[in-house]
Amino acid sequence: MRSAIVLGAGMVGIGTALHLQQRGWSVALVDRGGPGRETSYGNAGIIQSEAVEPYAMPRDRAALWAIATGRSNDVHYELRSLHRHLGPLLRYWWHSGPRRHAVASHAYAGLIGHAVPEHAALIEAAGAADLVRRDGFRVLHRDRRAMDEAVAEAERLRARYGVRARALSSADLAAAEPVLKRTGAGAIHWEDPWSVRDPGALVASYAALFARRGGTLLRGEADSLAPAGRGWSVRTTDGTVEAAAAVVALGPWSPALLRRFGYRIAMVRKRGYHRHWRNARTLDLPLYDAQNGTVLAPMAAGLRITTGAELAGPDAATGPVQLARAEAAAAGLLDLGGPRENAPWSGIRPCMPDMLPVVGPAPRHPGLWFHFGHGHQGFTLGPASGRLLAEAMSGEAPLVPPAPFRPGRR
Template identity: 85%
Template structure:
């Protein structure tokens, strides 16, 4: 029986482990903590079938100036932390040119189209349908000009990719979401996305499914990964584990884990925040306030307010400037009530400069495989990219073209 160690029990690692299992592999899943407690826990809980084009770096002067001067809540930074981000950001800028972004979007769309079907199979097997809402995802615009531009773009994407989308007038949005105190200029309602009321619980349920199917979950540290004559080994709390293949699915910690093997991987590390609120009236579907750069997501723990991107050092103290701005803007839309947590959650999103996840074999190490860099879409894409990797590891024909996601591209990125 073929064997694998998967490092990282977030959604990407979990999707990989489950798909390898289905192909007859013996799999050990290793993490320093409980499954789904890091980046996979802290998102807005949306399985985003509508996000067929990855988020490119803005290139118009007005948007860049708003970010540079701190007037935009989409991105927050401190000058002292920018030097560590400069190289990856310049590559991100280069890949965001219209031609390169269009090429990335063509590849990205093939994978994200498989996200909901791959989740659906796991949701059924794990018995977690009660965690999932199929009410879509809405994007509110406060100004009419922005609303008109968004409606035209949504119509373009919907027609090109066969996505269900509606443009809601302020009255229609108010009727759909009675908790709102105002409806701005209306909203774009993407009808195909699903939302999850507890993202961490969904990953935990997938982990329980993995164990029921014979998988092994262990506590261990990624820095113990080492090549052996047979393949790869990792030290765990239960002793050293060895397998013929090793998979690095460590999200934002992947580049550090691979540096020991000579890989220098540029990654845009974006810190994000969330906090739950005890709102007496909640929303029927997640809502993005486009002007203010945050999402309101109804969760089991309360109404979750999630932020955009903060460019900081991993060691820097958290400073939830964006969250404070988001919460102030959210109070214009509905009554938040009191916060459930005194201190917000924070975590890092691993974004590749070319906006595509890294899925495939390590260029210079036999039996080592990469599965990371999903940006803001790791929760959405984990099972689909996990299937793509498991197919490659098993010698199968990939269900989507694999070349755009392969690690070999990093040398030229």
């Protein structure tokens, strides 16, 4: 029987482990904590099938100036730490050019088209349907110009990719979400995405499915990964585990581990925050406030308010400037009540400069496989890209052309 160690029990690692398991592999899933307790826990809980084009870096002067001067809440940065991000950010800017972004979007759309079907199969098998709604989410636009631009963009994506959206007037949004005190110029209702009321619980349900099917869940430190005979080994609390293959699915921690093996991987590390509000009047569906870069997501723990991207040093203290702005903006939309947590949650999104996840074999180490760098969409893409990797490891025909996602690309 073929064997593998999967390092990282977030959505990406779990998706990989389950697909390998389905193909007859013996899999040990190793993480320092419980399944889905890092980045996979902290997102807005949306399986974003409408996100057919990856997030490009703004290239117009007005948007860049708004970020530079701190007027945009989409991005916040620590000036003293910006030099750490400069190389990956310059490559991100280069890859965001229209021609290169179009090429990346073609590959990205092909993969994300499989996101909902792959989740659907796992949700059914895991018995997790109670965690999921299949009614989409809405994007609020506060002024008429922004709304008109959003309508045109939705029509472009419909024509090109077939994604479904409806334009809601201010009155339509008020009827759909009566708790809102203001409804701006209206909203775009993306109809195909699914929303999850507890992202961490969904990952945990997938992990429980993996265990029921005979998989092994272990606590261990990824930095103990080492070659062993014809395979790989890692130390766990249950002793050393060996397997023929090892998969690095550690999200933002992947480059640090792989540096030990001679791989220098550029990554844009975007910190994000959230906090729950326990007495907030409940929204029906998640609402993205485009002007303020925040998602208001109804969750089991309360209304989750999330932020955009913060560029800070790896050891920088949390400084939720964006979250404070997001909470103030949310308070203008609905009655929040009180926060559930005194201190907000924070985590890191692992974004590759070319905006595509890394999925495939290590260039110089047989039996070592890479699976990370999903940016804002690890929760969405984990099962689909997990299938793509498992197919490559098993010698099967790939779900989508794998070349755009290969390690070592430029």
